Amino acid sequence: MLHTSDWHLGRSFGQVSLAADQAAFVDWLVDVVGQESIDLVVVAGDLYDRAIPPTESVNLLRHALTGIVGAGAKVVAIAGNHDSPDRVAAADGLTDAAGVIIRGGFARAGETVTLEFSDGPLDVVAVPYLDPVMAPNQPVHRRRAPDLPLLPDHDAPAQLAFDLGVSAAATRDEPDPDDAPRRPTHQTVLKAALHRRVGAPRSVAVAHAFVAGAIESDSERALAVGTSPRVATTTFDGFSYVALGHLHRPQLVGADPTRRYCGSPLPYSFSETHAKHVVIVDVDPTGRCTTTEIPVPVGRPVVTLTGTIDDLLMSPRHAHAEHHFVRAVLTDPSHVLDAKARLLHRYRFVTEIVLQPPAGPDTVADPAPAAARSRLSPLDAATSFWSDVTNRPPTHAEREMLHELLDAALAEATP
Incomplete structure (x- = not known):
């Protein structure tokens, strides 16, 4: 299995388009899939950089998926917080038979898909980015998707309501007025999506989330405003391997090589001076994992x-x-012109x-807070601006020049 994430197709670095570098990465990735005899590629979210991607980015994703399948691998890809879940999941179910499983939004989040390989079955649980604000207000009952076998789970409730606002009694169709609704969080919706049990000896969770203890870069968009975006590491207990997306810095979660962010394939901020790579994961029939990092040789x-x-x-x-x-x-x-x-x-x-x-004895402190600057005389305001720009006070000759220029400007403005 190959783990990659956070492609952000359509992104620029400053004013410089990254389209050519992203296309080079896709071509390199397809070559790796063939050379390494990869069976499964997981892309853990942020396929695009924005909800409505440009046409060339949509075409590049299509090229990537076609190339990976042509090289002999299946694909599991999920929407991230930059993606539109509805657009990413538009072909949900239609492409599964071709070996391309794409999930976005709440509708099928956390469904267990059993993939068959030459060395045995692998259970894959794909959880795209789930915005708690958009969590459904009622239980989403377990259903069998066409041509997608789900493991029997007869002794479990239908499914925990994603927002946890419906009580456990309500999931059994029993009224319980004493159960008060609770506000959904990133933790509760992700835990609910992972509520299903897996039955194969080996299993993989694919998720787009911010796991507690991980390190951010400057290029990630915050997952929440005013509430905690973090989820506990224990949320993923029970899986052979956890393929995470969202953070652009490659890193392990809790020093565990089977729970990791592979990071973005290209640097998207000046904080990303670390090497970029994808991760090849060998999951044996018993669920034991070994991992290998493959450096990404493209990109600036x-x-x-x-x-x-x-x-x-x-x-x-x-x-x-x-x-x-x-x-x-x-x-x-002093100020550098045309730097x-x-x-x-x-x-x-x-x-x-x-x-x-550099700070030094000639460094000029702000003579007054912004609110007080409006009360400065024109000459004092000009002198303050001069000091801010040049990092030194004007000389006597420069102050006289400013005085003359201001007198001339005021005389011209006076009717």
Whole structure:
């Protein structure tokens, strides 16, 4: 099995399109599937970068799925928080027979699909990103999807209501007025989706979530505002392997190599200086796993360079960054004119400029809070602005020049 996630097809880095790098990754991935004799590829969410992806991104996903199946593997892919669950799941059920199982939204989240391979069956439980706000308000009863065998679970309730707002008694069609509704959370909806038991000796959970203890990057969109987006690691107990998506930094959960984020295949922020890879997982017939990380050889690295404009333009120390995405932190003591245009002569992919003059005895503190600046005289306001931009107060001659210019401007504005 090959674990990948967070493709974000259609994304740009600053103003630079990543379409060519993403297409190169897809072609490389298809080659790996064939060379490594992969049986199953799982894509753990964020197939696209936005809910309504551009046409070229839709075509690239189709190319990826076609290539993977053509190389001899099945696919399980889920929607992430960047995806539209309805659009991702539009072909839900139609492509299953072709070996492409795609899930989005609550409708079939957590269904156990048993895939047959030459060394035995594998139970796959796919849980796309589930927004608690969109959780259904009533139990979603277990049903058998066409051509998708579900394991018998006769002694369990139909299914725990996703929002947990329906009591356990209600799932048995028994009124219970003492059970108060509870507000759904990321934890409760994910736990409810994973409520079904698996029966094969080996099983895989595919989920898009933020597991407690994991480390974020700067490029992930927050899963929640005002409530905790985290879910407990124990939520995934009982699975042979847990293929996670959402976080772009490759990492294990709880130091367990069978519960991991494989990370995004390309860097999407300057915090992602770590190596990118996909994970090959060998799950033997008893459920025991061994994992191998395969580095992704495509994509443009990111780097943050710090120094004066002259240092960044001239020093041979920075030659390695000439073809990277570059964030330039300029430490010149005064404002640098046309910094980006000048740096582009050496670094074709500089996308961010940060002015960070060194603090020192000549550093000028803000003379007044923003609310008080409106009460400054025109000359004091101009002097304050000059100090903010140049990181030093104006000289006597410069202050006189500002005074003359303001007098002339005020005289011209006076009727």
